[in-house]
Amino acid sequence: MGQGVVSSERVEPGIEVITFSGEHDLNTTPQLRDKLTAAIQERVPVVVDLSGADFIDSSILGEVLDARHRAEDTGLGFAVVLTNGAPSVGRVLEVTGLDSSLPVHKTRAAAIKEARAGPSGG
8 A cells, every 4th residue: 555645734823734635544644643743732733635545544544533522521612525536535435434523524615614513613
């Protein structure tokens, strides 16, 4: 399995968007954890954009869920987006029920709007 890349960019007004390209498993989990932790420690709302991922495994899902809980505990918004992503990524989210419990947005704009609003839309 080829190692993927996790990138991040700060978009206005103060939202950290973390993007994926390629295949992601236990090997890229530390990279994802570092980016998520940095944003949360800086008290910046987070959007995780899985649209460029070809594959994600349970270690990536675990990091996303853990970061969501940490963000909510500190009063920060957190959202996930999958726009025309790989069918395997959408299927993993669907099978695990995370597509509705996170929830996963179909556009980056919708995810940014949710992250900006904060936990529970508040």
